[in-house]
């Protein structure tokens with residue numbers, strides 16, 4: 720007889736098992752080597768960025784952060800302009816297949832923008848950590 724846990728394994732990422740996140744306690748599909756859920760990982764990324772030393776950033780880093788933010792903001796603006804009616808509401812006007820297509824396209828656009836922005840931020844953080852490591856070693 721199938722158990723609820725079997726159904727969970729079918730929908731979970733590769734090798735993931737539903738268990739409570741050690742950091743926040745929420746039930747999540749966690750890979751065997753995962754130490755926390757996606758929400759906690761996101762918080763950790765933001766928190767670790769805030770801990771970087773401000774004097775290790777250059778003007779190039781600031782420009783890249785601006786570019787990353789603009790990439791994200793441009794996607795938000797474009798999607799909002801074309802697809803959002805009332806604030807916080809999808810502008811549903813087409814047939815179901817059209818709406819599925821529109822929503823998939825908007826989500827793909829946002830995923831692409833997030834990916835590009837994250838790549839820029841990761842490059843900035845790597846440079847800053849390298850710079851901070853050189854200056855702290857003196």
Ligand SMILES: [Zn+2]
Pocket residue numbers: 740741742743744745755756757758759
């Ligand atoms: Zn968590």
